[in-house]
Amino acid sequence: MSKRKIGRYTRRTLGRLLAGLSLAACLTSPAFAQDAGTIRILISQSPWLNSFVSLVDQYQKDTGTKFQLDVTPFGGMVDKMRNSVRAQQGSYDIININAQGLAEMYAGGFLRPLKEIDSSFSLPEGVLDFGGSAHWNASKSSFDPKGELLGVPTNGNVLVLYYRSDLYRQAGLKVPQTWDDLLANAKKLHNPPKTYGFVSRGTRESILFDFSPVLFSHGGSFFADPETGDFSVTLNSPQGLQALETFIKLNKEVGAGNAGALEQAELIQLLSTGKAAQGTAVIAAVADLQDPNKSIVTDTIETALLPAGPGGKHASVAGHWMAGIPKNVPEANQKAALKFLKWFLQKDTQVAYTQAGGIPIRKDLSDTALAGDPAYRFIKAFSENADVAKMNTPLKEGVRMKEVISLYLNRALIGEISAKDALNGAATEMNQILTAAGYKLTPPKML
Incomplete structure (x- = not known):
């Protein structure tokens, strides 16, 4: 499929999906909140939105599962997450978390460990964890590949x-x-x-x-x-x-x-x-x-x-996004959410995601249909950089650390x-x- 066709497809998909959903209004509905047949997702209004929506649309067609997307500007994501995970019953079954906010969500104990939902689940071989950031060690308050699996990568950005x-x-x-x-x-x-x-x-x-x-x-x-x-x-x-x-x-x-x-x-x-x-x-x-x-x-x-x-x-x-499943939603919703995320991680799904304009979260796409297409020649460099990507401020005070470090670095750069x-x-x-x-x-x- 050409990039031009993909662009038309994703724009059409986005319009159809969002037009049929009344977004935030549905999210406040008690009846909607209890409907395990609908997966409610908080997602950023970002360049990768259209590609994600194209996969949601496909999954919806294949399985009959309904989706409710709350598309939010980047600046409003954190407040919505904080409010939802602290409520008696959460508004979202999947929250997309930017790398900078991962430690806060993990350390707060707001997310359900994924193996508690499905004991057999682990990130498939070939899926990137971006510096161990899919796992959290509560006793050490740090990301740790040997810690609990709390996140699933949804968009790679390095x-x-x-x-x-x-x-x-x-x-x-x-x-x-x-x-x-x-x-x-x-x-x-x-x-x-x-x-x-x-x-x-x-x-x-x-x-x-x-x-x-x-x-x-x-x-x-x-x-x-x-x-x-x-x-x-x-x-x-x-x-x-x-x-x-x-x-x-x-x-x-x-x-x-x-x-x-x-x-x-x-x-x-x-x-x-x-x-x-x-x-x-x-x-x-x-x-x-x-x-x-x-x-x-x-x-x-x-x-x-x-x-x-x-x-x-x-x-x-690492400047990626991770999907987490909050503890404060019904177990049926959690299971439906994880089922979708498992499908999202599959190699064929990631090829389609990349073709729709998304940044993949797998490093093993070089033997797929993408390999011979000049439009996707960036895959090799992405995989190499993602494989050596690290989190820079991997602690719950990360946002405050960023403010302090950035101020001093900028002052040095401008010669102050x-x-x-x-x-x-x-x-x-x-x-x-x-x-x-x-x-x-x-x-x-x-x-």
Whole structure:
């Protein structure tokens, strides 16, 4: 099926499905809340919505199961989740949770462990768990592949490297294996204002996400050992300093000149208009970059594994979505919800999901019909980056940690403070917040 046909199909499907449902009005109906034949889903109004709806429509046709989707802007998702999971009876049988809010939902004990619904269930081989984030260890308050299975991935989103294959070919360049290689390539391609060598996001809203892979690949970390419950702050380490200096150097020497203010929409525009030779962005951006109505580099924009640090370690960062099944809904609803999620994870289903414009949650699609289609050439890079993706703030105070770290990183990027002072300042505040919250920590060592 062509991408044009898929686009028409998903728009038609979305209109038909949502038009027949009166959305939030039905969600407040007591009769509807008790109907196990209808699966009620909270989902973000995001680029992957149409592809998800296309699968819902297919499942509805195949099984007769009805669905009620509460499509909500990203900013309103958390409040709706918090209200629903704390109610005597929840409004949703499936809640889609962004990576940043997973720890809060898991740690709060709001979700039903999936093996309690079906003791034989586990994530099938080939399904990504994005840094162990499908499982939670309550005793350690951390994600742990050996902990309870609480989530099912519904949309994969990781950071990848985008580069212009035509410019690389003209300059005789190879895909960079290290950050030093990337900088060297960028210097050869940097010709402002016509072409910028490298772009990444640097605003206080986004800088933490884009900086995290650089930190991880340099052997740095935010916390000592989250998997064992040790959240002692380690951001201000020599490895962390080297990573931040590398990140600043890339953005200052070969960037667009406004790194501290560059957000996702502007970054994608720089890539899609040919103004940027390469950059880091989420894999979800590939849809716009390969759309001839939005991009002039559709055939030459390529994706790759993010570069490695000095020790040869590659890393990416997880920005995915997980589906959870709340405890406070009837068991019949829970069983129906898990049955749908099991179907959603199947390989054939994920191929259809990708063809409809979604980002898959499996890493084993290279032997499917997608492999020979140039429109899905991003699958290899997605799988490679997803396989090394990590959670950057894997604790229930993650949102607060993001605010603190991002402020200091942004100040360092725009030159307001030094990289060393930024890391020391962030580490000090992080330690104060977590200590006040009751964590047993080893104080961070100042650089």
